[in-house]
Amino acid sequence: MARIIGGIGTSHVPTIGLAYDKKRQNDPAWAPLFEGYKPVAKWLEEKKPDVLLFFYNDHANSFFFDCYPTFSIGVSPEFEMADEGAGRRPLPGVKGHAKLAAHVTDCLVNDEFDMAVFQDRDLDHGCNSPLGLMWPHEPTWPGAILPIAINVLQHPLPTARRCFKLGQAVRRAVESYPEDLTVVIVGTGGLSHQIHGERTGFNDTDWDEEFLRLFVEKPEALMNMTHAELIRRGGAESAEVIMWMAMRGALTNKINCVHQNHYLATTTNMAVAIYEQDEASGPPPAPVKTISNSELAGVEEIEGTYAFDVPHSVKALNLNRFFWRHREPAFRELVMRDLEAAFDELKLTEEERQLVRNKDWLGLVKYGVSFFVLEKFARVQRMSNLEVYARMRGETLEEFLKTRRVPESA
Structure with missing residues (x-):
């Protein structure tokens, strides 16, 4: 089974990445920040996690x-x-872990966290700014990441307590994954800063110290704070420390801070910390799941039924996008004029191209195409949904209509 081996809290200020890219590690103005990340890089080198699960936000x-x-x-x-x-x-680009991500998605939704699911979305400084300081990456990164984005831009934001509960649900999801993986949880954001309005430039390092202490010793106190209280204490944008709370929820009740550094240069108190767990204080490990989505247990026994799930969506992303783009007049025209060029634009595999060429409606569904994008292709082919239904059943339209209660409604 997969297991969580610790946590990292880190700021994600974009200038961290900019200073790194400009090789300012030894610049007196930046050295205190970069020195603070060296123990983190060493810790990760020693622990060798397979996956960093990032709680971050997209800006x-x-x-x-x-x-x-x-x-x-x-x-x-x-x-x-x-x-x-x-x-x-x-x-360089970084590997995801699609199988673990699909499992965690199933578990979180069944645990009543209504997750949006994304693919092909680039990672901004919310994730990549600290990543380069913690993991070697030439020519490639040593492991994969699993990104979970949390809204900290547009109010209403999730509460600190809700983020903590999300972290707890993530722990249950990771521990129930059947393959042996080691996972480190990363919470990003903060600490004190405000970057809008007349209060721009606000900081309170005393509050930052108190936050870091409460984070270890009394997380309940932080969970009870409203967004307004977090803003009053740390500045408007410091409310993003709720992402640290998600990381805290994924760890055991008792944790030890084995490294901590914060450095205020201009507008943000940039912090990084390593947290190791007191395993005895944690809940019993979640049981390993033989099926990630228990809500679909037995669906394979329902004849002629194919659930469109996250693994199918990942597998057939480009093919689904091919059909989805039939919403665009220019792309529809390209499909009718030069189908192979449309295939090339979407980088479809030969198997995917053949399914489209053959108008193998049932084969497309089995492969992982959602009917609700497939029907857009049917429009361009001047076929009704009823004709597609009939083809998937191996019938003519007339034969299919005879099975309907009111054939004349077609």
Whole structure:
């Protein structure tokens, strides 16, 4: 089974990444910050985790306010680094762990956390700013990451207590994963800072010290704080420490801080800390699950039924996107004019191309295509949904309509 071996709390200030990229590690203005991350890098080198599970937030780079989820989980096999307006950071892409991510997604939703699920969304400084300081990455990273994004931009934010409970649910999910994996939980954000309004530049390092103490000794006190209280004590943007609370919830009741550093240079008190667990104070390990999504147990016994789940969505992402893009007039025209060019644009595999060429409706569903994008392709092929239904059943339209209560309604 998978197990959690500790936690890391870290700021994710974008200038950390910028200073790193400009090789300012020995600059007197930045050395105190970089020195604070060296014990973290050494700890990770010794522990050799397979996965870093990141609680982070996206700063309107891969998500926007037309649809900004409260909790979302990344299930892609790999992630790229976001371009935030000045070009992509010179870091390699990092592997995801799609199987663990799918399992955690199933478990969290069944644990009544309604997660949004994302793929092909680049990771911005909320994740990549501290990542480069903690893990070697030339030419590649030593493990995978599992990103869980939390809304800390647009109120209402999830409460500190809700984030703590999310962390507890994540622990249950990770421990129930059947494969042997070691996981480190990373909570990002903070500490004290405000970057808007007349209060811009506010800091309170005394509060930061108190927060770090309560985080270890009395997390309940932090869970009881409202967002307004967090803002009053640490500044408006410091409310993002609720992501640390998610990490705290994923650890045992008692933890030990084995390393801590914070450094206030300009606008944010940049902190990093390592937390090891008192295993005796934790709940009993969650039982390993033979099926991640218990709500679907037995569905395979229902004849002619194929559940569209996260693994199928990951497998068939490009193919689903091919059909989804039939919403676009220009892409529809390309499909009708040069189908192979449309395939190339979506980088479809030969197996996927053949399924489309053959209009193998049932084969497409079995492969992992959602019917609700597939029907857009049917429109371009001038076929009704009823005709597609009939084809999937191996019938003519007339034969299918004879099985309907009111065939004349077609």
